[in-house]
Amino acid sequence: MPYYDLKCSECGNEFNAKASMDERSAAAIQCPACGSYRLETIFRKVNVVRSLGDEACCPIGETGGCGGCCGSAR
Numbered sequence: 001m002p003y004y005d006l007k008c009s010e011c012g013n014e015f016n017a018k019a020s021m022d023e024r025s026a027a028a029i030q031c032p033a034c035g036s037y038r039l040e041t042i043f044r045k046v047n048v049v050r051s052l053g054d055e056a057c058c059p060i061g062e063t064g065g066c067g068g069c070c071g072s073a074r
């Protein structure tokens with residue numbers, strides 16, 4: 001049975017659930033925090049593409065500013 005990283009659309013709780021494909025597609029998984037069935041699947045492997053992080057691109061402290069990746073070269 002695969003594990004799913006899920007995020008609740010209602011309360012934002014992130015949790016891990018083990019469920020069969022059928023259970024997942026039938027939305028039979030509940031948020032343990034609020035009981036909602038509105039869940040988003042988080043694909044961890046996609047995290048290689050970082051969300052607009054701060055320390056991800058800008059070595060502030062070393063160069064004293066953005067290297068241009070933020071679109072605001074100072």
Ligand SMILES: [Zn+2]
Binds near residue numbers: 009012031032033
């Ligand atoms: Zn929830």
